[in-house]
Amino acid sequence: MYIDRExxxxxxxxxxxxxMGAIVMSLEGCAEIIRDECVxxxxxxxxxxxxxxxxxxEELEWPRSLRWIxxxxxxxxxxxxxxxxxxxxxxxxxxxxxxxxxxxxxxxxVGRPNFGTxxxxxxxxxxxxxxxxxxxxxxxxxTAMMTDRATGKMREDVLGEKVLSGILEFPLRPEQxxxxxTTLRKVAGEIDxxxxxxxxxxxxxxxGVPLQRWAGEAGLWISPNGxxxxxxxxxxxxxx
Amino acid sequence: xxxMNHRRGTRESLQGDYAVLMMTQKGVNxxxxxxxxxxxxxxxxKWGAVNLGDGKRNTVCVLGYDDMYEGMQDHxxxxxxxxxxxxxxxxxxDLNEANLGISxxxxxxxxxTTSCCEQAGLTPHTYEYSGGVWGRTERLPGEDExxxxxxxxxxxxxxxxxxxxxxxxxxxxxSAREAALRMTRLCICGVFxxxxxxxxxxxxxx
Numbered sequence: 083m084y085i086d087r088e089x090x091x092x093x094x095x096x097x098x099x100x101x102m103g104a105i106v107m108s109l110e111g112c113a114e115i116i117r118d119e120c121v122x123x124x125x126x127x128x129x130x131x132x133x134x135x136x137x138x139x140e141e142l143e144w145p146r147s148l149r150w151i152x153x154x155x156x157x158x159x160x161x162x163x164x165x166x167x168x169x170x171x172x173x174x175x176x177x178x179x180x181x182x183x184x185x186x187x188x189x190x191x192v193g194r195p196n197f198g199t200x201x202x203x204x205x206x207x208x209x210x211x212x213x214x215x216x217x218x219x220x221x222x223x224x225t226a227m228m229t230d231r232a233t234g235k236m237r238e239d240v241l242g243e244k245v246l247s248g249i250l251e252f253p254l255r256p257e258q259x260x261x262x263x264t265t266l267r268k269v270a271g272e273i274d275x276x277x278x279x280x281x282x283x284x285x286x287x288x289x290g291v292p293l294q295r296w297a298g299e300a301g302l303w304i305s306p307n308g309x310x311x312x313x314x315x316x317x318x319x320x321x322x
Numbered sequence: 323x324x325x326m327n328h329r330r331g332t333r334e335s336l337q338g339d340y341a342v343l344m345m346t347q348k349g350v351n352x353x354x355x356x357x358x359x360x361x362x363x364x365x366x367x368k369w370g371a372v373n374l375g376d377g378k379r380n381t382v383c384v385l386g387y388d389d390m391y392e393g394m395q396d397h398x399x400x401x402x403x404x405x406x407x408x409x410x411x412x413x414x415x416d417l418n419e420a421n422l423g424i425s426x427x428x429x430x431x432x433x434x435t436t437s438c439c440e441q442a443g444l445t446p447h448t449y450e451y452s453g454g455v456w457g458r459t460e461r462l463p464g465e466d467e468x469x470x471x472x473x474x475x476x477x478x479x480x481x482x483x484x485x486x487x488x489x490x491x492x493x494x495x496x497s498a499r500e501a502a503l504r505m506t507r508l509c510i511c512g513v514f515x516x517x518x519x520x521x522x523x524x525x526x527x528x
Contacts, residue, residue, distance in 0.1 A: 098482050098483040098485075098486035098487075100482075101477055101478060101480050102480075123477075128507075129507075129508060155510050155511065156378065156510065172427065172448045172449075173343065173425055174346075174347040176447045176448065177347045181448060187450070194328070194475075195330075195455065195471060195472055195477065196479075196480060197458070198477075246477045247477065266456055267456075270456040270457045273457055273458070276455050276456065276457035276458055276461075276462065277457055278452065278454070279452070280450055280452060280453060281451050281453045282451070284448050284449075285447060285448065297451070297453070303454050304452065305328075305451050306333070306432060307329060307336055307429070307430055308429065308449065308450050308452055309327050309428070309429045309449070309450040310436065310448070310450075311425060311426070311449075312426050312444045312446055313444065313446065314344075314417065314423070314424065314444070315347070315423065315426070316351060
């Protein structure tokens with residue numbers, strides 16, 4: 083995305099709408115996008131606040147196109163074929179059985195909330211988690227960019243690209259949660275961004291939520307609010 | 323995606339915020355799903371959803387209800403937000419009775435959403451919790467801003483926009499409602515809650 087200087091009137095209406103704060107007022111009195119900070123999310127264009135139509139959407143080539151794929155909610159990943167930055171996760175777990183009873187589905191979303199991240203930092207987190215021996219989810223855009231899933235190493239040509247967020251997904255056994263906590267605490271001090279953690283479990287056969295106990299025993303805080311898959315999907319998948 | 327998780331705020335504020343999503347699984351139940359995904363909108367509308375969206379094109383605020391309803395595809399995602407537990411429970415009860423066979427996820431305070439499920443005759447299948455935010459958290463906006471920002475899980479509502487609109491409301495340039503709608507239009511999924519945003523903005527502007 084760029085702003086056409088010939089068309090921009092310098093009103094500044096667009097500046098607060100940039101998700102990354104990448105739009106600034108130039109010395110010449112028109113708005114401009116700091117290219118390396120822009121994640122090509124297209125929110126500035128969708129906001130439709132420019133009175134003169136100065137925003138110009140460019141044809142993007144790889145690896146810059148990756149910014150759009152990972153940042154624009156309407157971007158569809160060419161490898162996974164889905165929009166968004168990860169798998170369907172718990173949303174369709176009642177028909178996929180991807181997260182099994184007795185296990186923990188984990189997602190670590192680097193760059194969220196609203197911070198953004200270089201893929202270099204996503205790789206750091208991936209490599210730290212790989213050190214635990216996790217098995218990254220196959221149908222995931224970040225996994226698709228790993229050159230070695232056993233180590234979490236990603237392809238070099240994407241590491242400098244900035245995106246709104248990148249999600250790492252993997253299953254764990256409950257007894258691995260204390261190691262997860264230690265690993266996350268360590269790598270949190272090594273990156274120049276933030277990450278949000280998601281922890282999921284299938285309800286117990288008694289209707290209970292075993293994750294409450296598992297997280298407590300691991301010293302992991304969990305929220306009083308979150309998501310429930312209410313089991314309406316058909317055909318139902320086995321989760322045991 | 324985790325886009326409905328990590329909604330922040332006080333318990334009091336979150337009591338007015340329930341996002342719901344219905345989504346097919348490719349190759350399992352997506353063929354011919356369009357009328358069922360549309361039924362979601364009909365029922366959500368009946369129960370006074372404060373926002374609706376299809377997750378692909380845009381929301382009711384931008385497209386209008388008829389365009390959004392007619393534009394739904396087999397592989398679409400139906401999304402809605404409710405502002406109170408009674409509406410949520412009623413909607414879930416109707417959804418259960420409609421027997422649409424498509425996966426549905428509810429986001430909100432667990433004690434309330436599980437109670438609504440019980441009232442609707444539903445048994446929760448899978449739970450997902452936020453494990454918090456880690457890393458350079460000192461550089462995040464304040465909690466007031468985050469309470470609004472995190473209602474768009476794709477990050478389309480920046481903190482600087484929240485602050486800008488709070489100033490505009492405080493100066494009388496725009497109403498809290500209009501400011502809330504400007505942010506609502508940025509979230510193409512339809513899970514941003516304009517009613518809650520309006521309340522939060524008005525409080526921040528005082």
